[in-house]
Amino acid sequence: MNKTNKDEIKLSIPNKPEYVSVVRLTVTGIANRMGFNIEEIEDLKVAIAEACSNAITHGHKDDDNFKVSFVIEENKLVVTVCDSGRGCMINDIKNPDLDHLNQEKEGGLGIFIIKSLMDDVKISSSVGCGTTIMMTKYVGVDR
Ligand SMILES: Nc1ncnc2c1ncn2[C@@H]1O[C@H](COP(=O)(O)OP(=O)(O)OP(=O)(O)O)[C@@H](O)[C@H]1O
Numbered sequence: 001m002n003k004t005n006k007d008e009i010k011l012s013i014p015n016k017p018e019y020v021s022v023v024r025l026t027v028t029g030i031a032n033r034m035g036f037n038i039e040e041i042e043d044l045k046v047a048i049a050e051a052c053s054n055a056i057t058h059g060h061k062d063d064d065n066f067k068v069s070f071v072i073e074e075n076k077l078v079v080t081v082c083d084s085g086r087g088c089m090i091n092d093i094k095n096p097d098l099d100h101l102n103q104e105k106e107g108g109l110g111i112f113i114i115k116s117l118m119d120d121v122k123i124s125s126s127v128g129c130g131t132t133i134m135m136t137k138y139v140g141v142d143r
């Protein structure tokens with residue numbers, strides 16, 4: 001830990017699905033060091049992979065890389081995934097109706113999954129300028 005008791009690790013990832021595994025491996029290494037247990041690490045991996053896949057699928061713009069940062073504190077990990085793509089009207093995104101999932105049209109679950117697995121989620125997006133999702137998980141909250 002540095003003087004402010006925060007360490008930061010930053011990645012710049014090409015807009016290609018094959019690199020999501022690099023982010024998953026990175027978060028596994030970081031979370032393991034921090035004392036998250038296996039279930040918590042699985043939650044982190046799923047949530048962060050969903051955010052990366054959104055950056056690639058919806059957020060991509062030309063060949064711009066998207067950025068992932070990990071801020072490590074004593075009791076929490078804050079992961080931010082930021083793309084400079086097309087953005088969206090974030091307030092228009094509805095929670096999925098889990099009782100009536102559309103069998104023919106898959107999708108629309110990623111953000112819901114992220115919110116269920118992480119302790120705090122903040123999304124900001126502006127059309128044409130990109131999207132940033134900041135996800136926080138506390139060590140040991142679910143035990
Ligand atoms: N990084 C992003 N850039 C632009 N739009 C986004 C981004 N992330 C999410 N969105 C918008 O929010 C919607 C909901 O995202 P969500 O991840 O919940 O579902 P999905 O990606 O459509 O489907 P799924 O994740 O289940 O495969 C997307 O359809 C898209 O319109």
Ligand SMILES: [Mg+2]
Binds near residue numbers: 053108110111
């Ligand atoms: Mg998605």
